[in-house]
Amino acid sequence: MAYQPDLWGAGLKTLAMLCIVLAILILVLFLLKRFSYLKQRSGRGQLISVLSSYHMSPKERIALIDVAGQKLVIGMTPGNITCLAQINKSEVLERIEGAKPPGAKGGLFGRLLISSLNTKGRSSDR
Numbered sequence: 001m002a003y004q005p006d007l008w009g010a011g012l013k014t015l016a017m018l019c020i021v022l023a024i025l026i027l028v029l030f031l032l033k034r035f036s037y038l039k040q041r042s043g044r045g046q047l048i049s050v051l052s053s054y055h056m057s058p059k060e061r062i063a064l065i066d067v068a069g070q071k072l073v074i075g076m077t078p079g080n081i082t083c084l085a086q087i088n089k090s091e092v093l094e095r096i097e098g099a100k101p102p103g104a105k106g107g108l109f110g111r112l113l114i115s116s117l118n119t120k121g122r123s124s125d126r
Helices: 009-040 090-099 108-125
Strands: 048-057 060-067 070-077 079-086
Touching: 060 108
Parallel strands: none
Antiparallel strands: 048 060, 060 070, 070 079
């Protein structure tokens, strides 16, 4: 009797490998999109920067932006961007500038990294 290949097993292995390749491709594309977005946001010397953002719903948010030194509050939806206010009062501008020191890294990871580097530098000086 001649050998008959197991078609179901081969088909399942092929399908499993296809799913793994697609999952890796989706992950790589997601990471590329994420890191390119972070690279754009961290650029120095840009005329437009987002100072703060508040998500109202999954597709709607309010952002405080700096456009060439002028502070604007804008509302963003998938189909529209609206200027809600221009901030001109000096006391409000001072409060905004004092909220986050320039060049400070936001987020938990950045703070942990900086504190870790500071403690390692101190321990190596001993």
